[in-house]
Amino acid sequence: MKKYNFDELVDRTNTNCIKYDGRQMFFGTEDVLPLWVADMDFKTPDFIINALKERLEHEVLGYTFRDDSYAESITNWLEKRHAWKVEKEWLSFSPGVVAGLTLAIEAFSKPGDEVIVQPPVYFPFFDSVKGTGRKMVENPLKLENGRYTFDLEDLKQKITSETKLLLLCNPQNPGGMVWTREELEALTAICLENKVLIISDEIHSDLVFEGHKHIPLPTISEEVAQSCVVCMAGSKTFNIAGLTTSFVVIPNKRLLARYERELKVPHLHMGNIFGSVALETAYREGEAWLEQMLVYLQENMQLVRTYLKGNLPQVVPMEPEATYLVWLDFNALGLSDEELNERLLKAGVGLNRGVQFGKQGSGYMRINIGCQRSTLLQALERIKAAFA
Template identity: 75%
Template sequence: MKYNFDEQVPREGTNSLKYDARLNFFGKEDVLPLWVADMDFKTPDFIINAIKERLNHEILGYTFRPDSYYEAIIHWMKERHGWTVEKEWISFSPGVVAGLTLAIETFSNPGDEVVVQPPVYFPFFDSVKSTGRQLLENPLTLVDGRYTFDLDDLERKITPKTKLLLLCNPQNPGGMVWTKGELTALASLCMKHKILIISDEIHSDLIFEGHKHIPLPTLSDEIAQNCVVCMAPSKTFNVAGLTTSFVIIPNKRHFARYERTLRIPHLHMGNIFGTVALEAAYKHGADWVDQLVVYLEENYRFLETWLKENLPQVVPMKPEATYLAWLDFSALVMADDELNSKLLEAGVGMNRGVQFGTGGAGYMRINLGCTRAMLQQALERMVVLKEEK
């Protein structure tokens, strides 16, 4: 089946965070929303149909996740990523950020240090600080237009209080697909210092041509015993509102500890439709994802070409994955507040780079999970920045 990603689906009036919260977030409603990371594409038919089928039974009482749910995850991991996962490794989370936060609470104590590698997905900072842990920043290094780890900096900063590292794999906002060599070096350093890695791999299905996602536990049995992986179908299939994620923990002792933390506030139950959607997605979604990734990569190429021809002062970092792009506005020599104001005046709403921490100044993150027509409209509005050079 050929899917149509050029169809613009009206989202106003649906309590959409991306659309209906524009006034609160940007101070005005008449902006093209290219910020929060959900896509404007229809949730695929095989997921909607599975939910409709479940609605034919008119009781929505307590349920549990059936074997077929776990089998769908196991099959997807094997087919898409070459990773053999055991059912006994799979736990639940109502969201990847929730899983990260639960893991922080499980595997560290207040006052402990948690490593983050900015610029990075900004909820990482909140998860660390809100749980009473201390941020230990290990900024990424920019080499030939691509971020990489600064392991020398990390080793210098590690103290006896450093207990966890939050890894973004693939990276958000830069879109890096970390290589085997990069991941192995990072994981080896963490094992040397007894630092557990919590790996956010939510964008792992959205990998561009020429790159391959490497789930952290596949590097070695030893590394698998020293990591917790958070994943979900939410970004891949545009079902974030169903708050259904999963956590894969090969280490039996770590798994038991996480499960206890999850169950204390009774967060382990999940919801009926999230379970149904995940199972349908991972059973039937391969073709849809393949077509989606092609469209997203074409959106990036359109963005890159348009900027080069019309606004060369703005330089995109070439993503290797995700539907996000990291735009460098530094050549315009504008303060971040001024840059944001100019874009909002032009009617374009993106995420400010400073949200992503150290190294984010002068950048903006744009969401490419939209129709080509909307992307073109946003870019044409940005021409006003030419006058600021």
């Protein structure tokens, strides 16, 4: 079995890379080590690059469709990795998970309807709700024993006759929780009782650490399967986000037809050749690479844990159960969000500000550990220096 080298540094500058070439725009300076945008600094796996090169040998890049082989690569992956038997007829396309989420909001609600979000949460959720003219209702997560969980009593109180949808982040971003079956059963019971459709963002489902297991929402029960939409992709897993190819799983035929109408009117269903090739190749050949990468990420997390405990114990990382994103709690330092961000930028490290994920993120920053260990160590040293 090939051994992959995740320590190899890759110069991403001058490639129109948001993470590096967008530093001036987002941080006001080029002199910052960026550990923010949720893509990885590791090379996209060689088997994907080779498949793309092979496709380029055919010198016509005209209109194409996604065939049964593409669908089978997805269904086989989901069954093997998540014990989820998915019929190919349940699959649809999306240019990205946020695009799929937004299309689903358009398809299954109307302007003025209430959509529940659970902050602190991936901030494009807010844009998708507000940008489509829906009313955002917050059901904040509860912090218990250093881990977020659902506030079910608050959820019950927030649901009204105007509440049509709940946006679920599973695994959770930025906290890194892998929701347990018990947690999901309790959440879905409330939604079923109130006829609230769940749109579940499961883009991080392959990035689950040892000791935890991702539970695809439709596997909770057949009733739940008929009352949810699942948005997934290989983009985070295999570092192919730039190919804008995701998929949606909708077991309910009626809901699937409504989603596909929303998808096809603006002609978004076509996708692109290379996204399809990359996704199919990733799911057919990517298991060994993924297993090695997950070990590397867990070792990176151990570095974060050990370094902060020994050098800056006031900063406490939330223990991630999944994802390469770590939620750092700076509240013990007693700084405002603006002061916190200024200190870090002055020290030359760029993270995501916690308040981007909702006001519940005040005092937090999100760091991306999907990078070479030398880069991560350099960032940790700069964080230490910021508060020396």
